[in-house]
Amino acid sequence: MIFGFDGGELKILLIERNEEPFKDWWALPGNLVRANESLDQSASRILNELTGLGDIYMEQYYTFGDPDRHPQGRVVSIAYYALLRLGGDKALKPISTYAKQAHWVNVKDLPKLAFDHQQIFDKGLEKIKRRIKHQPIAFELLPEKFTLTQLQNVYELILGKKLDKRNFRKKMLSFGVLRDLDEKQKGVSFRAATLYRFDKRKYAKLFGKEISF
Amino acid sequence: MIFGFDGGELKILLIERNEEPFKDWWALPGNLVRANESLDQSASRILNELTGLGDIYMEQYYTFGDPDRHPQGRVVSIAYYALLRLGGDKALKPISTYAKQAHWVNVKDLPKLAFDHQQIFDKGLEKIKRRIKHQPIAFELLPEKFTLTQLQNVYELILGKKLDKRNFRKKMLSFGVLRDLDEKQKGVSFRAATLYRFDKRKYAKLFGKEISF
DNA sequence: CCAAAAGTGTTCCCTCTACACCCATGC
DNA sequence: GCATGGGTGTAGAGGGAACACTTTTGG
Structure with a gap:
C-alpha cells in the first residue's frame, strides 16, 4: 500500500488488473516474494519496480491469509505500507503482465477494490493513524x-x-x-x-x- | 507466543524440540497452517492443541520470513500472541512429534531460544506493552x-x-x-x-x- | 503485637484546549 | 486595496506524578 503526498492531497497507488479474477478492477499493487530475499527486501523491490524509487520508508503491518480471499486457492499476503513524496510528475510505468496501468488515486475517492483489498487498506490506514501520533x-x-x-x-x-x-x-x-x-x-x-x-x-x-x- | 499469569509471575509456554535442527533447544510453540482454515483459526487450533483451551484472546502481531531463519529453507512464521490465566495446574501434554515437552517458563528466566525466536519474543512483548496502555x-x-x-x-x-x-x-x-x-x-x-x-x-x-x- | 498488604487525598506542575486578530505578499 | 494564507499569546481546565500514613487481618 503506497501512499504519496503531492503537497495537497493524500494519494495511493492503485493498479488496474489485466487478468482474471477481477480483471479490470482496481487493486493494491503487490507481487510474489522471491526465493532469496527477505520480506522487507521483497517489499522494497516491488515498490522499486512500480515507481523506480529506492530508500523509501516502509513498514509491515499485517498478514492476510483467509483461505477464500482468492478464488483460486489460498494466497497469503504480507501487507506493507510505504510513504513517499510525489515530486511533480513521477511517471508510473504499468508493469508486469497482470496490470494494465497504475494510477495515483486520492484516498478520498477510492473505487471498489478487488479481493479483500478494501479491508487491507482500512487496516493499514488505521495503523498509520496510530503511528503518526508517536513517530515522525x-x-x-x-x-x-x-x-x-x-x-x-x-x-x-x-x-x-x-x-x-x-x-x-x-x-x-x-x-x-x-x-x-x-x-x-x-x-x-x-x-x-x-x-x-x-x-x-x-x-x-x-x-x-x-x-x- | 503464549503468555500465562498465575497470580504471581508472568510466564510463557516453551517447548523443548525433539528434532533437528535445534534438537533439545527451547522454542516458541508453532505449527503449520492447514489448507482450509484462516490464519486466526489456525492460531486458535494450535493453542488448543497445546493447552486444551479455547476462546482465548489472541492477536497477530508480525510475520517473520527471512530466507535464512530456518536452515532448511524459507519458513514464513506468522506470529500471534495469546494471553490466558493459569488456573493452578493445567497439565500440558507434550504434543506432536517435534516436541518432547512443554513448560511454562518465567519470562524473566528465558533460556536461549531456537531459530530467531528470541527476536520473535522481543517484538511480541514490545507490541503487548504498547497495547496494554490503550486496551484492556x-x-x-x-x-x-x-x-x-x-x-x-x-x-x-x-x-x-x-x-x-x-x-x-x-x-x-x-x-x-x-x-x-x-x-x-x-x-x-x-x-x-x-x-x-x-x-x-x-x-x-x-x-x-x-x-x- | 507483629508482619503483611489494603486502602485512601492533596498539591503541584505541565499539557491540552479554545479562541481572534494583524501581517505580508502578489495581483 | 483586496484576497489569501502566515504567523502569533493567553487563560482556564484537566490529567499525571509525587508522596506517607492508618487500617485490617491472621498467626
Missing part, C-alpha cells in the same frame, strides 16, 4: 524543505480531522526536531511561509521516549 | 474476580516497571469499567482485598475513544 513518519511524505502548514496538512489528511493551527505549531516546534532554515517559500501569491527541515539527529536523541505528536 | 488486555490474564493489586501486578510485569499504587487505583477506577463485587478475598493472612470484575458492557461504550490505562 509524516516527514516521509514531505519534501526536504517544507512549511508548517504543509506538515499540518499531512496530519489532517491522515487523521481525517482538522487541527488547531496555533496548537499544532506550538507542539511541533516544542519537540525541537524542526530546523528553521531562514528561508522562505517562493512563487506563492501571498505571504511566503518559513521553510523547515526535519532534524534526524535531534530526533534520534529524543527517541525511546514516548512522544505524542 | 490485562484482564485476559486474570481470573474473573481479581483484586486491584493483582491487576497492578500484571501491568508492572508487562511494562517492566513499578507503578504508584494510589495513582494506579484512581485511574483504573475512573474508567468505570471495573465492578466492585462487594466481596472479599479469602484465605490470606492479611487484610482481605476487595474483588472486582471487568465490565465488558461499560467498556464497549467507552470503546473507540483513545484511552490510556
